Amino acid sequence: MADTLADTLVAMQTAPLSTTDLPVTQQVRIELAERSYDILIGSQLLGRPETYAGLPKASTALIVSNTTVAPLYAAQLQAALQTHYGKVLLVSLPDGEVYKDWPTLQLIFDALLENSCDRKTVLFALGGGVVGDMTGFAAASYMRGVPFVQIPTTLLAQVDSSVGGKTAINHPLGKNMIGAFYQPQRVICDLDVLATLPPRELSAGLAEIIKYGPIADMDFLDWIEAHIDDLRAGDPTALAHAVKRSCEIKAFVVGQDEREAGLRAILNFGHTFGHAIESGMGYGAWLHGEGVGCGMVMAAELSQRLGLIDVALVARLRRLVERAGLPTVGPTLDAADNAGRYMALMQVDKKAEAGAIKFVVIDRPGSAAVRGAPEALVRAVIDACCAPV
Amino acid sequence: MADTLADTLVAMQTAPLSTTDLPVTQQVRIELAERSYDILIGSQLLGRPETYAGLPKASTALIVSNTTVAPLYAAQLQAALQTHYGKVLLVSLPDGEVYKDWPTLQLIFDALLENSCDRKTVLFALGGGVVGDMTGFAAASYMRGVPFVQIPTTLLAQVDSSVGGKTAINHPLGKNMIGAFYQPQRVICDLDVLATLPPRELSAGLAEIIKYGPIADMDFLDWIEAHIDDLRAGDPTALAHAVKRSCEIKAFVVGQDEREAGLRAILNFGHTFGHAIESGMGYGAWLHGEGVGCGMVMAAELSQRLGLIDVALVARLRRLVERAGLPTVGPTLDAADNAGRYMALMQVDKKAEAGAIKFVVIDRPGSAAVRGAPEALVRAVIDACCAPV
Numbered sequence: 001m002a003d004t005l006a007d008t009l010v011a012m013q014t015a016p017l018s019t020t021d022l023p024v025t026q027q028v029r030i031e032l033a034e035r036s037y038d039i040l041i042g043s044q045l046l047g048r049p050e051t052y053a054g055l056p057k058a059s060t061a062l063i064v065s066n067t068t069v070a071p072l073y074a075a076q077l078q079a080a081l082q083t084h085y086g087k088v089l090l091v092s093l094p095d096g097e098v099y100k101d102w103p104t105l106q107l108i109f110d111a112l113l114e115n116s117c118d119r120k121t122v123l124f125a126l127g128g129g130v131v132g133d134m135t136g137f138a139a140a141s142y143m144r145g146v147p148f149v150q151i152p153t154t155l156l157a158q159v160d161s162s163v164g165g166k167t168a169i170n171h172p173l174g175k176n177m178i179g180a181f182y183q184p185q186r187v188i189c190d191l192d193v194l195a196t197l198p199p200r201e202l203s204a205g206l207a208e209i210i211k212y213g214p215i216a217d218m219d220f221l222d223w224i225e226a227h228i229d230d231l232r233a234g235d236p237t238a239l240a241h242a243v244k245r246s247c248e249i250k251a252f253v254v255g256q257d258e259r260e261a262g263l264r265a266i267l268n269f270g271h272t273f274g275h276a277i278e279s280g281m282g283y284g285a286w287l288h289g290e291g292v293g294c295g296m297v298m299a300a301e302l303s304q305r306l307g308l309i310d311v312a313l314v315a316r317l318r319r320l321v322e323r324a325g326l327p328t329v330g331p332t333l334d335a336a337d338n339a340g341r342y343m344a345l346m347q348v349d350k351k352a353e354a355g356a357i358k359f360v361v362i363d364r365p366g367s368a369a370v371r372g373a374p375e376a377l378v379r380a381v382i383d384a385c386c387a388p389v
Numbered sequence: 390m391a392d393t394l395a396d397t398l399v400a401m402q403t404a405p406l407s408t409t410d411l412p413v414t415q416q417v418r419i420e421l422a423e424r425s426y427d428i429l430i431g432s433q434l435l436g437r438p439e440t441y442a443g444l445p446k447a448s449t450a451l452i453v454s455n456t457t458v459a460p461l462y463a464a465q466l467q468a469a470l471q472t473h474y475g476k477v478l479l480v481s482l483p484d485g486e487v488y489k490d491w492p493t494l495q496l497i498f499d500a501l502l503e504n505s506c507d508r509k510t511v512l513f514a515l516g517g518g519v520v521g522d523m524t525g526f527a528a529a530s531y532m533r534g535v536p537f538v539q540i541p542t543t544l545l546a547q548v549d550s551s552v553g554g555k556t557a558i559n560h561p562l563g564k565n566m567i568g569a570f571y572q573p574q575r576v577i578c579d580l581d582v583l584a585t586l587p588p589r590e591l592s593a594g595l596a597e598i599i600k601y602g603p604i605a606d607m608d609f610l611d612w613i614e615a616h617i618d619d620l621r622a623g624d625p626t627a628l629a630h631a632v633k634r635s636c637e638i639k640a641f642v643v644g645q646d647e648r649e650a651g652l653r654a655i656l657n658f659g660h661t662f663g664h665a666i667e668s669g670m671g672y673g674a675w676l677h678g679e680g681v682g683c684g685m686v687m688a689a690e691l692s693q694r695l696g697l698i699d700v701a702l703v704a705r706l707r708r709l710v711e712r713a714g715l716p717t718v719g720p721t722l723d724a725a726d727n728a729g730r731y732m733a734l735m736q737v738d739k740k741a742e743a744g745a746i747k748f749v750v751i752d753r754p755g756s757a758a759v760r761g762a763p764e765a766l767v768r769a770v771i772d773a774c775c776a777p778v
Contacts, residue, residue: 060743102491109567113560113563114562116737116741116744118739118743119739119742120743141567142567143566144557144569144570145569145648171498173499174502177531180533180534181533259534347505350533352507354509355505
């Protein structure tokens with residue numbers, strides 16, 4: 001499986017540009033039979049009516065955004081959509097992971113029903129991962145399914161969460177526990193919007209980009225190491241390549257395994273530890289990408305202690321995560337029994353089976369696998385990777 | 390379309406019994422490629438371990454029921470499931486359409502997460518339409534989808550709501566507005582449980598049985614007329630045939646159009662008016678089947694005024710609905726502008742497009758179609774069919 005994935009990814013060519021008049025620099029297709037769709041990657045996309053040509057027809061569109069992003073970009077999106085839809089509505093959610101919950105989701109349903117939106121209404125998610133996940137789940141559930149479009153405005157959402165159809169809200173007892181696999185009609189990655197992204201959010205996005213290296217493409221890891229400073233500085237050419245390559249790898253994996261029966265789980269590298277950190281600290285204290293960054297270091301450490309990779313790769317990954325501006329030392333979640341607290345939080349991970357925690361490990365450079373691990377070993381990793389009390 | 394449907398239904402033969410040792414009298418298959426499943430119809434099914442053979446393996450099963458049904462049947466179901474699952478949990482919801490909402494759905498998620506249920510956990514819906522719709526939506530959404538089984542305990546759920554994968558909860562502004570198309574692994578219709586059904590609930594179920602006549606099978610309508618008193622008296626042979634024939638028709642329609650792109654909408658005959666009544670009266674005041682019974686009379690009246698059927702068929706249907714113990718006169722929802730209130734409530738119907746209400750009409754005996762109607766005509770139907778203030 002691993003060889004096939006790596007070989008196929010190397011051999012993959014970006015699809016040729018379509019003959020539209022869009023200033024699209026890249027186009028990546030997700031192949032899922034009748035649910036296939038394109039990711040458009042380029043500049044000046046968001047405000048151009050042509051970007052939205054060919055989407056499902058409807059009398060009404062609803063933009064879902066948040067109080068941070070809407071003031072920046074909702075007006076130009078609204079103007080562009082007015083070419084295609086008779087009525088373009090906007091609902092602005094409070095900003096933050098802590099609002100990825102049912103009461104906030106309800107605001108979307110309220111807006112849809114108060115405006116008599118029918119089952120053809122198209123939803124547009126304008127924001128980061130939280131807005132995308134919530135809009136997607138609202139689209140999956142409203143009248144049992146209406147079409148939606150992802151317009152990710154954070155680096156993390158552009159390279160990961162907006163692609164592949166995972167939608168969800170959090171439950172007090174676990175992250176992303178309530179949701180649906182529901183594919184968007186299109187993903188629009190406008191690189192220009194990254195210019196307004198706070199540095200901390202940019203770093204969080206780099207975590208998900210770095211992820212693709214050790215699990216699928218060591219050449220890409222080399223490239224990221226060579227360009228990490230350009231990426232942090234917001235260099236458009238570097239960002240364009242990072243977004244495109246990340247989307248290509250994710251598109252391939254999702255195309256093989258839409259509903260995470262197997263392969264797709266490797267995309268969760270760093271997420272088992274990362275979710276525990278996010279949940280244990282209280283949603284929003286650490287950004288998702290920060291949890292993943294630190295979680296990747298812990299997962300690499302686990303891989304090394306399982307005898308799968310050498311210490312040099314762990315050190316290399318730790319150094320890169322650090323250079324990306326991300327934490328590499330886990331927080332202490334419980335002064336009395338820190339490892340126990342991590343274990344308890346990881347037991348509600350969606351990959352767990354009958355209480356046994358499953359980890360995504362690097363089984364050799366550029367290849368990942370999902371497996372269990374002896375509890376004593378996992379506890380030792382947590383002890384080694386977390387700050388002393 | 391209509392001729393094909395009627396002809397096909399007449400030609401359809403019930404699938405031969407499988408060579409299991411189950412006391413299954415009937416078996417109807419829903420053909421949906423990899424989502425295909427069987428409806429088992431018979432007696433002594435619920436408490437027999439063999440009924441649950443061949444379902445997905447898991448360490449844990451969760452029975453979702455309500456405070457009315459659980460005391461009657463949960464213990465024997467639990468005992469039967471213990472043969473197959475290491476842990477069999479039970480969550481009992483408050484009973485009634487008024488609880489088909491998010492806070493009650495949350496009780497299911499709470500039970501799943503508090504018991505560390507993983508993504509293989511199988512949910513069993515033990516109850517009527519509300520329990521089935523809520524359990525199905527919980528199964529569709531928990532960890533983005535876990536398997537579930539329908540064990541309908543009302544006549545209405547056995548002949549309609551448990552079959553076909555429509556799941557949902559209500560929103561204060563509209564019925565079944567938030568949900569998913571999500572198919573069960575199996576539907577188990579144990580006819581014995583109908584013996585404990587209150588007469589009013591039995592009548593409500595008859596509404597959905599009667600429905601299949603005018604829209605798909607006039608021979609079945611003849612049969613229902615001849616056996617309506619047996620059905621109301623709970624005669625097992627009559628009920629067995631009514632459940633089987635209803636499931637056959639529904640299975641065929643759902644197999645043609647799982648996600649209601651077209652044909653499936655005919656199963657909503659009587660539901661546009663019926664939902665307005667249910668919603669306008671406040672959920673729970675009228676049973677769903679009562680709304681549908683009265684709604685069918687109104688939809689037939691509309692069909693007649695559109696020149697599609699003659700007055701004799703309307704009268705025949707009204708008489709049968711009445712003999713089934715169901716209301717045939719609509720309630721006054723607004724003394725000042727009753728028709729206006731109905732129109733406003735029908736505008737949030739899921740079949741509506743751009744504010745235009747769509748009705749399921751009988752276009753000739755045994756055949757239905759979905760179409761709009763002039764507002765003045767619809768208002769006249771409402772005026773003619775509702776009780777004077």
